Amino acid sequence: MKNEKEILYANACFPNYIRVNMKIKLYLTLLFSVAMLAAKAQTADTAKSVKDTVQVFKPVEVPPDFKGGFGKLLKFLSKNLKYPEKAREDNVQGRVIVSFVVERDGTLTGIKVIKSLSAETDAEALRLMAMSPAWNPGIQGGRPVRVQYSIPVSFNLSND
Incomplete structure (x- = not known):
């Protein structure tokens, strides 16, 4: 109270x-x-x-691509590919499949060979991809994301 x-x-x-x-x-x-x-x-x-x-996507809404498109990628590969001398002498021809992650800023990381041809051609394919300029990153939900990507690098000897 x-x-x-x-x-x-x-x-x-x-x-x-x-x-x-x-x-x-x-x-x-x-x-x-x-x-x-x-x-x-x-x-x-x-x-x-x-x-x-941390997450790496495989299928994405907009896949990553080489700046300038596929034609520029082929031009980059053919201009910078140095056919290994030992592979040339041994008449090694075929494709090396290289896998990598295209980061959100377009840089390539985790570059590795997933289908080998020879030690020399594998090393050359890895060297080529390591010197690649930045790509356009993959897009998921309107934002750039990390994307796992693979490409073949062909080694063919001409009959010249």
């Missing part, structure tokens, strides 16, 4: 203080809630961006 009288007295004497105090508590509660939601969203975005940097 005494508490009720004190509350009524406080309300009568300090009505604005109590209202302001309640508003401050409400404001602080809302501010804290918004901060928690923002932290949760930021954590989700961080987790999503970490996933994007």
